[in-house]
Structures are given as C-alpha cells and as structure tokens.
Amino acid sequence: MRQVVACDEKRGTDLLRTLDAYFARGMSLARTKDETHVHVDTVAQSLERVGRLLGPEGRSPVRALEIQLAPRLRRLSSAAPVGQR
Numbered sequence: 001m002r003q004v005v006a007c008d009e010k011r012g013t014d015l016l017r018t019l020d021a022y023f024a025r026g027m028s029l030a031r032t033k034d035e036t037h038v039h040v041d042t043v044a045q046s047l048e049r050v051g052r053l054l055g056p057e058g059r060s061p062v063r064a065l066e067i068q069l070a071p072r073l074r075r076l077s078s079a080a081p082v083g084q085r
Contacts, residue, residue, distance in 0.1 A: 001070040003053040018046040020071035
C-alpha cells in the first residue's frame with residue numbers, strides 16, 4: 001500500500017480514498033462513483049492504477065484483506081488524538 005500512498009502524495013491523486021470507497025460500497029463501481037463524485041470510468045481507471053502499483057501480489061487472498069483494511073486503519077490512525085498514535 002505504500003506505493004498507493006506515495007502516488008497520492010506525489011501526484012495529488014485520491015487512489016486510497018477511491019479504494020476505501022470501493023470496498024465500503026461492496027466493490028460496486030456505480031456506488032463508488034456516487035460516493036467519490038467522479039465518473040464511473042474514472043473509478044475504474046483509478047482501480048486499474050492501484051492494481052498496477054500493487055502488482056501481481058496484490059491479487060493474493062491475504063494481500064486482498066490487507067488492501068481492504070489499510071485505508072480504514074490509516075483513516076482511524078489519523079483520527080486518533082495525538083497522544084494515542
């Protein structure tokens with residue numbers, strides 16, 4: 001997931017946010033586009049980019065779980081009070 005975060009930081013993209021919305025919306029492109037307010041093709045392109053960044057190992061079952069959890073854990077850790085991080 002570091003690759004995705006680095007891409008977001010370097011290019012100002014929202015790949016991590018799109019990925020989080022995608023999983024939160026039951027992996028539905030249509031519902032993800034509604035959540036992210038972008039065209040469905042943009043959602044698909046963002047997810048393809050994430051796939052390229054993660055490479056083939058991103059498709060393993062264990063890695064898939066990590067990919068689903070990473071955006072949520074990142075969001076929760078950034079919301080925690082400073083003394084609790």
